[in-house]
Amino acid sequence: MSDLSNYEKKRNLQQSKEPKATKRASSSKFVIQKHDASHLHYDFLIAVDGVYKSWAIPKGPSISTKHKRLAVQVEDHPLSYGNFEGVIPKGEYGAGTVMVWDRGTYRNLKKETSMKQCLKNGRIEIFLNGKILKGGFALVRFREKNWLLIKMKDDYASDSKNLLTSNPKSVKSGKTMSQIQKEKS
Ligand code: MN
Numbered sequence: 001m002s003d004l005s006n007y008e009k010k011r012n013l014q015q016s017k018e019p020k021a022t023k024r025a026s027s028s029k030f031v032i033q034k035h036d037a038s039h040l041h042y043d044f045l046i047a048v049d050g051v052y053k054s055w056a057i058p059k060g061p062s063i064s065t066k067h068k069r070l071a072v073q074v075e076d077h078p079l080s081y082g083n084f085e086g087v088i089p090k091g092e093y094g095a096g097t098v099m100v101w102d103r104g105t106y107r108n109l110k111k112e113t114s115m116k117q118c119l120k121n122g123r124i125e126i127f128l129n130g131k132i133l134k135g136g137f138a139l140v141r142f143r144e145k146n147w148l149l150i151k152m153k154d155d156y157a158s159d160s161k162n163l164l165t166s167n168p169k170s171v172k173s174g175k176t177m178s179q180i181q182k183e184k185s
């Protein structure tokens with residue numbers, strides 16, 4: 001149990017410039033990689049307890065609340081994977097070009113439920129603060145590894161914008177998929 005009452009009791013925070021005893025939901029990293037493997041898809045990586053929980057989204061994320069995007073949970077990735085951009089060689093697992101399409105931080109909107117528990121429950125609600133994606137998103141499990149990614153209703157939702165086509169370049173390098181691909185060949 002975290003409890004900041006003792007912290008406050010010991011200090012006069014009117015007099016001292018030490019941080020106030022306000023609880024804040026901790027923010028963690030997320031990354032979305034565009035991955036041109038045997039089929040183009042987007043990998044959604046959210047940091048939970050020191051690893052990236054990972055989903056492959058065939059159609060990519062949408063900011064329309066009308067869309068439910070299939071997100072297939074895949075193996076956990078190390079946090080260092082979030083910086084990876086380049087070409088996975090032919091014959092290797094996931095062969096093809098990988099771009100860092102978006103990255104930033106997220107907050108768990110279910111404040112009373114840990115991310116670990118949300119994963120177990122099959123219901124995640126997070127607020128993304130990326131360079132491209134912003135606002136609330138829900139991930140809802142419907143069968144084993146199969147989840148749905150759904151934009152929650154807020155000011156960042158739109159039925160007319162397609163952020164996938166309007167953001168064709170890497171947020172890491174500014175390169176397009178073909179520029180990343182050419183560099184390695
Ligand atoms: Mn992938």
